[in-house]
Amino acid sequence: VTRVLQSSIAETFYSAIDRVPQKFNRLRFAVAQIAAPTIAAVVAGFPKMERLQFHTAMLLDTPLPSFVGYFDELTDHSEFEAQERLQKLQGQVVIGSMDIITPKSQSEAICEKWNNCELKVIDGSGHMVILEEPEQISEALDEIISAAAISNHQDLSA
The missing domain is CATH 1.10.225 (NK-Lysin)
Structure with a gap:
C-alpha cells in the first residue's frame, strides 16, 4: 500500500x-x-x-x-519507532476478529516486537473496534490500568 x-x-x-x-x-x-x-x-x-x-x-x-x-x-509512519519505549510498558493490542482493513498479521507483528503486550481479539468486531465495542475497550483499558497500578505499588513497596 x-x-x-x-x-x-x-x-x-x-x-x-x-x-x-x-x-x-x-x-x-x-x-x-x-x-x-x-x-x-x-x-x-x-x-x-x-x-x-x-x-x-x-x-x-x-x-x-x-x-x-x-x-x-x-x-x-512506522509503528516500530516506538518499540524501545513500549518495551518498558505493559499493554494490549486490541483488534476486531472481522477487521477486513488491517490484517491480523500486522497486529501479531507489533506484538512480536513489543514483548510486554497481549493480543486481544474482540469477536464479531470490525476495523473500528473502539467505536463498535466501547465496553470491551473499557475493560481492556481497565486491565492495563489495574496492572500498571499493581506494578507501581510493588515498585514503591520494594
Whole structure:
C-alpha cells in the first residue's frame, strides 16, 4: 500500500484533489452510491450491519483533505519507532476478529516486537473496534490500568 501511496500517480491524484476538491467530493459520493450496496452484498454475513453502515456514513462525512493527509501519514509512519519505549510498558493490542482493513498479521507483528503486550481479539468486531465495542475497550483499558497500578505499588513497596 505504501508503494502505491508514494507513486507519482498518487501524487497527481492528491494534487488534483487539492485543486478541485468539490469535483472529487461529487465523484466520491457517486462512486459510494454504487460501491456501498456492492460492498454490503459482499459482506452480507457481517453480524453487525448497522455498524458497517455507520462506518460508511462516517467515511463519507470525512473531508477529502483529511484522507489525503492520512495517506501522507501512512507513507511516513512506522509503528516500530516506538518499540524501545513500549518495551518498558505493559499493554494490549486490541483488534476486531472481522477487521477486513488491517490484517491480523500486522497486529501479531507489533506484538512480536513489543514483548510486554497481549493480543486481544474482540469477536464479531470490525476495523473500528473502539467505536463498535466501547465496553470491551473499557475493560481492556481497565486491565492495563489495574496492572500498571499493581506494578507501581510493588515498585514503591520494594
